[in-house]
Amino acid sequence: xxETIDQHQEGKRDVTFRVFRFNPQVDxxxxxxxxxxxxxxxxxVLRSLNYIKEHVDATLSFRAFCQAxxxxxxxxxxxxxxxxxxxxxxxxxxxKCREPGIIRVEPLRSLPMIKDLIVDMDPLxxxxxxxxxxxxxxxxxxxxxxxEFLISEEEFQQxxxxxxxxxxxxCVSECSILRANKEYVSPAVLLKSYRMNxxxxxxxxxxxxxxLVKDHGVWDCTHCYRCQESCVKSIPIMEAIHAIREDALExxxxxxxxxxKHAEAFMEDIEKKGKLVEATLPIRTNGVxxxxxxxLPMAMKMIVKRRTPPPxxxxxxxxxxKVFRAMFREMTEHVKQDHLKSQKK
Amino acid sequence: xxxxxxxxxxxxxxxxxxxxxxxxxxQKDLGLEFVKLHEGTCCGGSNLxxxxxxxxxxxxxxxxxxxxxxxxxxIVSCNTCLMTIRTAKKKLDETPALKKEVNDxxxxxxxxxxxxxxxxxxxxxxxxxxxxxxIKAKVTVPLKNYRIAPFYGCHILRPSKVLGRDNPLxxxxxxxxxxxxxxxxxxxxxxxxxxxxxxxxxxxEESLNVAAEALEEAITLKADxxxxxxxxxxxxxxxxxxxxxxxxHIDSSIPVFHISEMVGLALGYTAKxxxxxxxxxx
Numbered sequence: 001x002x003e004t005i006d007q008h009q010e011g012k013r014d015v016t017f018r019v020f021r022f023n024p025q026v027d028x029x030x031x032x033x034x035x036x037x038x039x040x041x042x043x044x045v046l047r048s049l050n051y052i053k054e055h056v057d058a059t060l061s062f063r064a065f066c067q068a069x070x071x072x073x074x075x076x077x078x079x080x081x082x083x084x085x086x087x088x089x090x091x092x093x094x095x096k097c098r099e100p101g102i103i104r105v106e107p108l109r110s111l112p113m114i115k116d117l118i119v120d121m122d123p124l125x126x127x128x129x130x131x132x133x134x135x136x137x138x139x140x141x142x143x144x145x146x147x148e149f150l151i152s153e154e155e156f157q158q159x160x161x162x163x164x165x166x167x168x169x170x171c172v173s174e175c176s177i178l179r180a181n182k183e184y185v186s187p188a189v190l191l192k193s194y195r196m197n198x199x200x201x202x203x204x205x206x207x208x209x210x211x212l213v214k215d216h217g218v219w220d221c222t223h224c225y226r227c228q229e230s231c232v233k234s235i236p237i238m239e240a241i242h243a244i245r246e247d248a249l250e251x252x253x254x255x256x257x258x259x260x261k262h263a264e265a266f267m268e269d270i271e272k273k274g275k276l277v278e279a280t281l282p283i284r285t286n287g288v289x290x291x292x293x294x295x296l297p298m299a300m301k302m303i304v305k306r307r308t309p310p311p312x313x314x315x316x317x318x319x320x321x322k323v324f325r326a327m328f329r330e331m332t333e334h335v336k337q338d339h340l341k342s343q344k345k
Numbered sequence: 346x347x348x349x350x351x352x353x354x355x356x357x358x359x360x361x362x363x364x365x366x367x368x369x370x371x372q373k374d375l376g377l378e379f380v381k382l383h384e385g386t387c388c389g390g391s392n393l394x395x396x397x398x399x400x401x402x403x404x405x406x407x408x409x410x411x412x413x414x415x416x417x418x419x420i421v422s423c424n425t426c427l428m429t430i431r432t433a434k435k436k437l438d439e440t441p442a443l444k445k446e447v448n449d450x451x452x453x454x455x456x457x458x459x460x461x462x463x464x465x466x467x468x469x470x471x472x473x474x475x476x477x478x479x480i481k482a483k484v485t486v487p488l489k490n491y492r493i494a495p496f497y498g499c500h501i502l503r504p505s506k507v508l509g510r511d512n513p514l515x516x517x518x519x520x521x522x523x524x525x526x527x528x529x530x531x532x533x534x535x536x537x538x539x540x541x542x543x544x545x546x547x548x549x550e551e552s553l554n555v556a557a558e559a560l561e562e563a564i565t566l567k568a569d570x571x572x573x574x575x576x577x578x579x580x581x582x583x584x585x586x587x588x589x590x591x592x593x594h595i596d597s598s599i600p601v602f603h604i605s606e607m608v609g610l611a612l613g614y615t616a617k618x619x620x621x622x623x624x625x626x627x
Contacts, residue, residue, distance in 0.1 A: 096514070179554075222544040226503065229504060246398075266392045323453060324384075327454065335400070
């Protein structure tokens with residue numbers, strides 16, 4: 001009870017914002033400025049930054065607009081996590097500080113810096129262009145504006161969530177692969193691509209998919225789920241990425257790319273042995289030449305340490321494999337029936 | 346004795362055999378009995394779910410049903426197997442039509458997926474079921490001279506709606522285990538980051554960059570070793586370590602242990618017994 005009253009009474013306190021500063025025209029390297037302000041309970045990180053800009057340091061730069069979690073402008077890293085400053089409560093952030101009472105504010109990662117908390121969104125926009133992140137309508141030009149182009153409720157359900165994306169780039173900033181290679185398509189662009197590719201009004205599904213399966217595309221996602229976890233709109237981004245892969249396997253076949261071959265190997269091995277045959281996975285994914293060139297030196301070390309996966313004949317099938325295989329194949333028949341039904345539709 | 350069904354991950358039967366072997370040494374010491382599921386099959390490794398969502402549901406309903414038949418929870422010692430089987434369980438529990446379709450097929454083997462067994466990680470069993478105090482009481486060789494970097498990996502934390510045991514932004518279970526064993530856990534920024542395993546064969550350069558970042562931090566922090574609850578993370582951080590560090594122009598190395606080995610060491614088993622000598626970096 002006492003604790004509740006104390007918490008209630010603590011409506012105001014001094015909070016330090018340790019803010020990333022960098023002006024490439026003047027500074028040789030980035031640095032941090034500490035701003036200590038008296039903050040009220042209920043105030044957001046964005047309102048605090050606005051206060052600092054208006055009353056403490058007018059040179060501090062950041063982007064913001066709607067202040068209500070709608071426009072996606074104020075994406076930044078607060079205490080290390082990419083999110084919207086306008087929907088982040090100072091009091092909540094105080095619980096997450098590494099140094100008590102000091103909230104760290106930094107720009108998003110993996111995008112070029114412009115000044116302080118402002119990053120350049122152009123690389124993201126360029127990728128949205130490269131992957132045609134719009135509906136290229138199948139409606140003839142002459143009919144446009146003259147009639148409605150309706151979609152079913154069932155179809156809308158498929159991309160209802162994906163349309164919530166406000167391009168705040170939090171997922172872009174958190175993505176593991178983008179950090180490792182700036183050429184990577186990035187989660188937001190994959191999400192948009194998925195959303196356009198399942199839209200029945202769109203006419204360039206195949207062209208978009210052909211771009212998505214190339215290098216730095218959909219198969220380079222490493223399933224770390226950081227994008228989904230950081231999404232400010234709780235969009236299941238990984239489901240969209242998996243759906244593009246499912247579509248790629250279906251539309252372009254399982255031999256299309258190394259990513260497709262790798263994924264398909266799991267299906268083959270499970271049906272055959274109930275277990276993954278790891279020894280041949282690199283060859284089945286990338287061929288003999290790639291495997292010898294890339295993995296031979298490591299394979300030698302592994303042989304010495306007796307860590308090499310057993311060759312296919314020595315991989316023991318799971319116990320009861322015969323019944324398992326029959327059940328697996330029965331499910332294959334179910335899937336075939338499902339396809340026939342959906343084609344009829 | 347606490348009994349569990351133990352899921353045998355493909356990688357632990359091939360490349361990281363030391364995981365299951367080291368558990369066998371100490372399970373009785375901690376009052377645990379793991380019944381190995383030899384009938385279990387590959388979970389699909391975070392790939393089957395999009396290659397064929399229905400086969401994915403069938404295969405993992407069966408894996409769980411095998412444990413349910415024995416009335417036991419299913420224990421997993423690979424992060425990706427954990428995430429994959431839990432994802433299937435969530436899907437089955439939320440989709441009665443799918444559950445029925447799968448159960449109609451499972452009848453052939455006299456199995457039924459009911460949703461009664463939990464699917465949990467070995468780390469959670471140690472921290473939550475055995476308990477930190479009970480573990481402390483069994484420690485004979487405290488790891489007190491070691492600075493240890495805890496590397497949780499992704500699929501024991503994310504997606505948090507499927508995992509839910511640790512806060513994905515500030516996980517603590519592995520840190521607690523390290524401390525219970527007498528070790529010193531170090532503040533490791535990369536503790537909840539990715540190892541890059543799942544793109545090793547598709548985008549190797551990117552994967553190795555991801556791994557190198559984590560290795561570099563652990564080396565810079567002068568950790569004595571990294572410990573991970575996932576054999577896939579181990580395969581990258583140990584097996585691919587030399588390649589990753591070479592790509593990042595870092596001339597150093599750091600050993601990487603499985604949690605099962607770390608527990609074994611603290612309970613008095615030797616590095617040789619536990620299979621630590623099988624690592625690429627020793």
